[in-house]
Amino acid sequence: MNDGIHTEPGLSEGKTYRLSLACAGTGSAQLVFVPTNAGTKATVPCDGSVVQQRITADKLVRINVDGSKGATGVVAWQIDAP
Structure with a gap:
């Protein structure tokens, strides 16, 4: 899981969305948002x-998911508007 996910989805400012994220493999991945107040940092x-x-x-939201040391596998993600 070297590359991870690094995306800046086109979201409408001021709206709330739901991010669903799954990882299949071994180990874990770290979920981080920029700006940090866009979402909650989490271990997946x-x-x-x-x-x-x-x-x-916000004006721009960046979602970063990186594998922890030694993690292997795949990550799938989806963003939905409630």
Whole structure:
């Protein structure tokens, strides 16, 4: 899981969205938002379970998911407007 996810989705400012994220493999991944108040930093276990976060959109939101040291696997993500 070297590359991870690094994305700046086109979200509407001031709206709230739901991010669903799953990792399948071994180890875990770290979820971080920029700006930090857009969402909550979290550890995502690579056991296939789904982690959900609320995102509050600012002018620009960057979502970063990086594997922890030794982690292997794949990450899937989806953003929905409630």
